[in-house]
Amino acid sequence: MLQKLIVIGEAAGRLSAEFRASHAHIEWADVVGFRNIAVHEYFAVNWSIVWVTAVEDVPLLRQQVAQIVQDEFADD
Numbered sequence: 001m002l003q004k005l006i007v008i009g010e011a012a013g014r015l016s017a018e019f020r021a022s023h024a025h026i027e028w029a030d031v032v033g034f035r036n037i038a039v040h041e042y043f044a045v046n047w048s049i050v051w052v053t054a055v056e057d058v059p060l061l062r063q064q065v066a067q068i069v070q071d072e073f074a075d076d
Contacts, residue, residue, distance in 0.1 A: 001054050002038055002045070008058070009035020026064050 012020075012031040020028045034053060038045055 002050055005050065005053060005058070006035050006038050008061070009033075009038070023064075023068060026061065031061065 009031050012028050013035065015028070020026075038050075
């Protein structure tokens with residue numbers, strides 16, 4: 001589970017500043033920051049935070065990203 005969250009954070013960090021700014025309602029800095037803590041401070045990871053992130057935050061992020069894909073990339 002943590003590895004998947006790390007991948008999400010890595011992907012978010014590779015988005016352009018323009019894209020992130022145009023979708024500022026998403027907490028990109030938090031997504032990337034979580035990844036950085038998980039990777040660089042692995043032994044200090046609070047597993048209850050990982051759990052809450054996985055079951056509460058990720059589903060919301062998934063909905064937000066799905067909406068972006070629908071709005072910007074769906075066939076007209």
